[in-house]
Amino acid sequence: MSRLQGKTAVVTGGGTGIGLGAAKRFVEEGAFVYLFGRRQEALDAAVAQLGSSARAVRGSVTDPADLDRLYDAVKAERGGLDILFANAGTGSFAALGEITPEHYDQTFDVNVKGVVFTVQKALPLMGKGASIILTGSTTGVMGTPQFSIYSATKAAVRNLARSWAMDLRGTGIRVNVLSPGPTRTELALEVVGEEAMESLGGTTPIGRVGDPAETGAVAAFLASSDSSFMTGGEVFVDGGFAQV
Numbered sequence: 001m002s003r004l005q006g007k008t009a010v011v012t013g014g015g016t017g018i019g020l021g022a023a024k025r026f027v028e029e030g031a032f033v034y035l036f037g038r039r040q041e042a043l044d045a046a047v048a049q050l051g052s053s054a055r056a057v058r059g060s061v062t063d064p065a066d067l068d069r070l071y072d073a074v075k076a077e078r079g080g081l082d083i084l085f086a087n088a089g090t091g092s093f094a095a096l097g098e099i100t101p102e103h104y105d106q107t108f109d110v111n112v113k114g115v116v117f118t119v120q121k122a123l124p125l126m127g128k129g130a131s132i133i134l135t136g137s138t139t140g141v142m143g144t145p146q147f148s149i150y151s152a153t154k155a156a157v158r159n160l161a162r163s164w165a166m167d168l169r170g171t172g173i174r175v176n177v178l179s180p181g182p183t184r185t186e187l188a189l190e191v192v193g194e195e196a197m198e199s200l201g202g203t204t205p206i207g208r209v210g211d212p213a214e215t216g217a218v219a220a221f222l223a224s225s226d227s228s229f230m231t232g233g234e235v236f237v238d239g240g241f242a243q244v
């Protein structure tokens with residue numbers, strides 16, 4: 001398929017996991033992709049996999065100057081932006097009673113403030129037909145022990161898309177949330193661990209964990225005009241985890 005032929009995409013957290021899975025699919029479908037993240041080695045390895053249709057910009061979504069550098073590069077090299085996958089995220093466990101201000105700030109800074117300014121700073125480059133995709137999570141609609149702060153950030157992301165769909169009325173820019181369930185990535189393995197991850201996957205109706213290629217396929221759908229009548233919505237790619 002070449003639904004994204006000639007399009008320009010930015011994927012935050014594009015060096016690994018769900019972001020890289022989407023970036024691969026975007027490139028396969030014809031897009032040029034900017035990968036944004038903090039670790040140069042991860043970005044370099046991803047660009048080596050993706051080839052000449054990918055370029056890395058190193059930075060943090062929590063630093064406005066880094067986001068300005070990213071979008072300055074996109075503007076200078078490509079002129080505009082068609083697809084923004086605001087996907088970078090972080091999470092760790094802290095039960096009620098053990099939540100520290102640092103845990104709260106760090107999680108909300110990356111997952112909410114980072115998403116807000118990743119999107120707002122991209123807007124001047126985007127126009128009719130552009131698509132913004134935010135990474136939510138099944139945790140945004142579920143209770144998860146020791147994971148309240150992360151889960152609250154993802155519930156916040158869900159509402160950003162609802163409200164921004166209204167703010168974007170008349171612009172031709174769509175915004176939707178892609179909410180993964182348990183998916184095999186660095187973050188998931190680090191936070192949950194291999195064994196718990198497998199057993200979590202076993203509890204989904206499909207009976208396994210997801211693969212970043214599967215979220216990538218849905219990201220490409222949301223990025224393309226195949227989803228032209230969708231905005232303000234949420235698509236779960238969760239093996240049915242939060243659906244039953």
Ligand SMILES: NC(=O)c1ccc[n+]([C@@H]2O[C@H](COP(=O)([O-])OP(=O)(O)OC[C@H]3O[C@@H](n4cnc5c(N)ncnc54)[C@H](OP(=O)(O)O)[C@@H]3O)[C@@H](O)[C@H]2O)c1
Pocket residue numbers: 012013014015016017018019036037038039040042059060061062087088089090091110114135136137138179180181182183184185186187188
């Ligand atoms: N895997 C799952 O089961 C699952 C389920 C639901 C939702 N999600 C969500 O999916 C998204 C991607 O996570 P993942 O599972 O694919 O894990 P991952 O492979 O660890 O991806 C997270 C990415 O975000 C980047 N990142 C983190 N903090 C950043 C910052 N301040 N600025 C720029 N980039 C930053 C990381 O790169 P650097 O460290 O190099 O910056 C990394 O590439 C997250 O939003 C996560 O909450 C994951």
